[in-house]
Amino acid sequence: MSALSFTPATTDRRVSDEDRAAILAAPGFGQHFTDFMAFARWHAGTGWGEDALIPYGPITLSPASAVLHYAQEIFEGLKAFRHADGSIWTFRPERNAARLQRSARRLALPELPTEDFLASLRAVAAADEPWVPEPTGEASLYLRPFMFANEDFLGVRAAKTVDYYVIASPAGAYFPRGVQPLVVWITDEFARAGTGGTGAAKCGGNYASSLQGKAEAAEHGADEVMFLDSETHTCIDELSGMNVFAVTSDGRLLTPSLTGSILEGVTRESILQLAADRGLEPVEQRLVASEVVEQIAEGTITEMFAAGTAAVITPIGELRARGGSWTIGDGGSGATTLSLRQELTDIQYGRIPDRHGWLTRLA
Template sequence: MTTRIDFDLKPSAQPLSPAEREAVLANPGFGRYFTDHMVTIRWTEGRGWHEALLQPYAPLQMDPANMTLHYGQSIFEGLKAFRQPDDSVALFRPEANAARFQRSARRLAMPELPVETFIEACELLVRQDQSWVPAAGGEESLYLRPFMFATEVGLGVRPANEYTFMVLASPAGPYFPGGVEPVSVWLSEDYVRAAPGGTGEAKCAGNYAASLVAQAEAAQQGCDQVVWLDATEHRWIEEMGGMNLYFVYGSGADAKIVTPELTGTLLPGITRDSLLSLATDLGYRTGEARISTGDWRRGNAEGEITEVFACGTAAAITPVGEAKSRGGSWTVGDGSPGEITMRLREALLAVQTGRAEDRHGWVHPIR
């Protein structure tokens, strides 16, 4: 049985004024502004989770010998709160994020935060800063960033005996403010994101740090994003930057929507999982399979693969319009957002924003 953790509430005496907050919400971008508060919980070996606190957003004071700075024990999640048509607020699938957070913690030899505590921490912050949740009617949201890092001071190479869990909140505008635009991608053959037995399944900071050089290479090739290939043969499609990939075979009601199977080196995305269910709800066949770079290029050339899109919390669904590699480049379909891609995007956002029935119990009301 999990022992309930009581949160100490210390709200800010100087929150942003309504006028200042509205000015931010008018054009928040993504990850540029933060709400008035944050949540922290400490973990100490022998004591467990304690000192759960909601407090004003503020900088951290950190010892230079903090073990996270040297050995990288740091994991995080990303989820969103959406304003509903009745002006209430709801989180999207926090239980799934909490469970993945536990898996990431296990892989990095960190303590596992109970699912109910993870959710309560997110609820508490959203409830306190509910005025920061954008108005209903669009795809704007309040993005939550739960994360955990080692706080023990020392240079011994071993799991730390102290950690801090935190939740921050940041208002997020529409990912495509000017309309949904397809991205171009570069297939990375020099770098790999993860190998079997590595940390590919964990949402840890090191995975993202290691991706930056390949993302820079993609930019040098005139591409928006990098696509990762497998570590062994450098030919099997894995995922795109910080997003999972989907391939549409055929068109219309007979289309089949396929995503690369989870092999232990891919991040099991919450949006990826949601789309497998939503696509089935819409009458499409779905599948998980290994897809090679040759399959992709040939599939586009022969018209078998008609659409490709990426998915993740930040952008929901992003169409892929062009792929490039050392062996050449090719266009996906006619290079524009595909009909099925856009239908799935609308279906996902409709559930998240309360405009469609929540058939799977994904929408978690803040009470």
């Protein structure tokens, strides 16, 4: 049972019904925020406490707060979906809780128990119920749990005071163009993370290190960047915030194996299961970039796609690099890609049976 209750606070700072309706009509991604957020604080020696559901608003930090100097910070991302009967559900939140715990261990932060993680999601979803979009299209309420060191101390050691929050944001499509094939640039200059580093943790530094690569991709007319491993610069790791997959003509679904520098995506894990369910052969292995483009050129790889909580499943139509460009299949959205995407979202929105028990009701 959860030790934290996240008792609701009262507020008169709610967004008006009219303004909220206008936001929900065109939410974009990560641009607007709800009325409440969950909060808890950890102290060395006493553990987690001070939990509450409080009005969404600015966080006050001391200039000496440890997170500002040593980046001791982690986060998660998941969505709340409204079903046709009005209920609100989320997708495999226990996997996000486990990943937050793994990230906490890597960043020397305290682990938040799974039940407390789930309690924080339920508190926010219940308080911000009017913000969860109707089940038309693929709109959802994006939930962002995060944790950071908040001790006033400039010595280099793990902080003894840590804050945890959950904020929420109504979300439409992650890519402004919607479900359209991406052009992806393979960078040979920048690496996202290295073996033994923080690549397998979901921490802000990994995303900061991807930004120059994304800027390089944009300079070459691409939508996204693909990073190679930092040791040999030959094997595919992932995109800036998404795992990558390839569909082959002989019925295999390829994805880079988890090497310690790749984030273990919840969507990634789910896709591997759905692929196996339909008779595709999931293959996790080191994917050498030069071999991948050869297989694209000869037609062995017929589809590619990116996957993550925000992007769901998004097709990749073209790879570009300094050595050339390669159109995948006909450059459009592959049938297997779109079929997997439809199945995944149908499960999330309760349109088809949840045969794996992946959904958890929040409100």
